Amino acid sequence: MSTATPSVIVERDGPVWHVQINAPERRNALGRAVVEGLAEAARAVAQEKTVRAVILSGAGEKAFCAGADLKERRGMAEPEVRAFVTLLNDTFNLIAGSPKVWIAAIQGACLGGGLELALCCDLRVARDGASLGLPEARLGIIPGAGGTQRLPRLIGVARAKELVLTGSRVDPVEALRLGLVNRVAQDHLAGARALAAEVALCAPISLTQAKRAVDLGGDLPMEAGLRWERACYDVTIPTRDRVEALEAFAQKRKPDFKGE
Ligand code: COA
Secondary structure (H helix, E strand, C coil): CEEEECCEEEEEECCEEEEEECCHHHCCCECHHHHHHHHHHHHHHHCCCCCCEEEEEECCCCEEECCECHHHHHCCCHHHHHHHHHHHHHHHHHHHCCCCEEEEEECEEEECHHHHHHHHCCEEEEECCCEEECCHHHHCCCCCCCHHHHHHHHHCHHHHHHHHHHCCEECHHHHHHHCCCCEEECCHHHHHHHHHHHHCCCCHHHHHHHHHHHHHHCCCCHHHHHHHHHHHHHHHCCCHHHHHHHHHHHCCCCCCCCCC
16 A cells, blocks of 8 residues: 555455545545545556546545635635645546546445536436535535536436535435446445446546547537547557457456556
């Protein structure tokens, strides 16, 4: 195990990494140290070519992440708030644009910036009893780390507006119905590990290119989107892992992907 910063713990388990926000006494709120630790973890994981999936979780039982650190924020002057929101967005964009598959393992509170962080992940698993919402408008602000953009793209404008314009919270069953989470589990970490194990069956470069195809092609007209998909597909053609998969199939064995 290695510690990126005391506020974020990074643990490696073969092709799956575990990044844990470690500030349970503040319900894993997004203070400066946490955000800097997340950025450091995102940069580190991006460089590891055999890593397939990253599980992102929050320490303790009470919260995945309670959003902005409201205590730290209270002591900030306006220019500091602006600078911090920029840092937050840059970090979230690193995670959303990561070449790896990020899976949010959600328990307890997943609110405000916490939900926006989960929205930067590719997949979300919520534990029974979790509470998800964007309460910003009740706090005199609006979601400022991608919530107004990523949420409607994920679940549709009407559903997103209901959450953004009421600040209300949903439970995992409702979140599943909305398409806000992929799976509900009694144990969010076990659920995320099971999902990561499935992701880890895939070739690393395939995962990166499939993610780019979906994320960057989604807003294009169909014809341009199909051309973009083809461009992403073409990246996989000269890879050793593609040849390895064909050989493994012929030899009736599991492929040994190297991310090359
Ligand atoms: N920023 C900083 N500290 C926070 C925090 C946040 N977002 N959320 C919780 N904490 C702190 C509390 O101030 C408290 O500290 P204290 O022990 O020094 O008083 C500690 O975490 C525990 O909070 P508490 O409310 O007692 O825990 P809980 O488990 O009963 O409830 C929450 C957890 C997350 C539901 C509740 O704290 C909450 O609603 N927080 C605000 C969430 C929010 O509005 N976020 C959006 C920001 S845009």
